[in-house]
Amino acid sequence: MRILAAMSGGVDSAVAAARAVEAGHDVTGVHLALSRAGGTLRTGSRGCCTIEDAMDARRTADLLGIPFYVWDFSERFRDDVIDDFISEYKAGRTPNPCLRCNEKIKFAALLERALELGFDAVCTGHYAHLVSTVTGLELHRAADDAKDQSYVLGVLNAEQLAHTYFPLGETPSKALVRAEAAERGITVAQKPDSHDICFIPDGDTRGWLAEKVGTATGEIVDREGAVVGSHEGAHAFTVGQRRGLYLGVPAPDGKPRFVLEVRPVTNTVVVGPKEALAIAEIAGERFSWAGAAPVDAEFACEVQIRAHADPVPARAFVTEEGVRVIPDEPLNGVAPGQSAVLYVGTRVLGQFTIDTTVSAVPIGA
Template identity: 65%
Template sequence: MRVVAAMSGGVDSAVAAARMLDAGHDVVGVHLALSQSAATLRESARGCCTIEDAGDARRVADMLGIPFYVWDMAARFKDDVVEDFVAEYSAGRTPNPCLRCNEKIKFAALLDKALALGFDAVATGHYAQVVERPDGTRELHRAVDVAKDQSYVLGVLTEDQLARSFFPLGDTTKPQIREEAAERGFYVAKKPDSHDICFIADGDTKKWLTQRLGEQPGDIVDTDGTVVGQHQGAYAYTVGQRRGLALGRPAADGQPRYVVQVQPDTNTVVVGTADLLGVDALVGDHARWCGPAPDGVVSVGAQVRAHGEEVPATAWADGDQVHVRLERRLRGVAPGQSVVLYDGTRVVGSATISAASLDRHATAAGSS
């Protein structure tokens, strides 16, 4: 097969490209230029798409003897990922830009361009596994290395996209990948991993958002409406947050308080006690299925963070929505996060959480 190997300049994508070549595929390396003003050098483990990264990817491609190109997708990345990220926070939601990047860039823009140029598939260095069923269709599964598993951020892929995707690292642990890279003589064998969020190099999301949205002073209120503090922008807060609240009035019961709601319409942040954070009922929009949509109510595992716990649940599809009932409560679930559903190690699909609540009727019934 003719395969585009997405090469970020890191160790994972380098080994992924090498493995695709070893498997007998006709491989071309492609580095995605996602920044409109790329830095020359990487200043930390955060960030991506520096000129240094592109150079590292090119050196690996040269060692493998494969063609190498840089595809400029900075404008598409800005519109579909960065601006979406800002808009979601402005609306009081907490997005996951990695899922959006996989959906809109790596397995839409990149894959579409590859297919238009006559390639058959795209390979990346994600830690996940694609399993082919007897009928030739494919399933997305968790990686062998649980600590590095990235199936959560790939939960937006459709069955058609899976049919044209390769994840060569899914059966290997990260230490083994670094060892293999060293044996192949790759300079990037010891290169530090990148950390989210890639376009916020210093990791200070609040400062980054403030630079783009400006200060928007408002009230922090208790659940009874009492003003207990001030903020400089409700967009900088997320459900479940405890640090950085700087409340002027301590709680009467002395218990710590958390963000329980962000109200962008009134520019208000609502805080309350930890017991208000527990939810067991989720509604997700923009449902995407890695195969057929669930038929009726099905038992699944639900995960709401990239490295969060998987909770037993039931779920059912309703058009573009999915409804999820968790068997136990989760804390700090915010609108805008993604819920990814599993059947064992298999990814069933995903949705963007639009509402999270405590199903008090179900709770009361279960306790009777």
């Protein structure tokens, strides 16, 4: 196959590209420039897609003896990921920019260009693997639970899966990938993993949003509507947050309060006891299936609401309005804007963006 290897400059994508070459594929490497402010170098393990990362990717491509290019996707990244991130926070939602990047950039914009240029598939260093069945390809969890990335790939559809190549999915551990990189002479064998949001490399999401959205004084209220504090912008808060509330009125029982809801229209933040974070039901209108859609409109599954959260057994209901999920036990601290990924065993069924939640603890209880 003609393979376009997306090379971030990290060890995972480097080994993935090396394995694609070793498997006999015709491989070309590409690094995506996602920011036009490219003068920064990476600091420690924060951020990604910097000049340093592009140079690391090029060195690996040279070692493998494959063609290498840098493609400027900064405008598309700004429109589809950064602007979406800002608008979601302004709407009182908690987005997942890594999932959106996979959906809009790596497996949409990049894959579209790859197919236009005659490539058969895009290769990445994601930890997940594909299984071919009589009904088509299925997306499954990686062999290494600690590194499994199937959650952020839950947005991929059947057509995208058909042109995707995950060489690392069945590798038992990240340590083996690093050891293999060292054996191959890949210079990034011990390079730290990136974390945090790549376009906020200092990790100060609150400060970054304040610069982009601005500040506006608003009220912090309890579940009954009583004012217990104030803030400088509702966008700076997310469901489940405990720190940085600076409440002027203590709770009657003296226990800590947590953010339960963000209301952007009134610039209000709702707080309450930890118990009220328990969610009995979630639903969303925007959904997609990773491969063949479920046969039945109601089915048993497991639902996962964060990249490294434990899956929870649940019942899902699919209608023309969207997907509704009732977990067997309450979910904790779910925020609108998060993605709920549905599994059956190791298989990813699909995902939806959470629009509404129903608390397991009624007001006044």
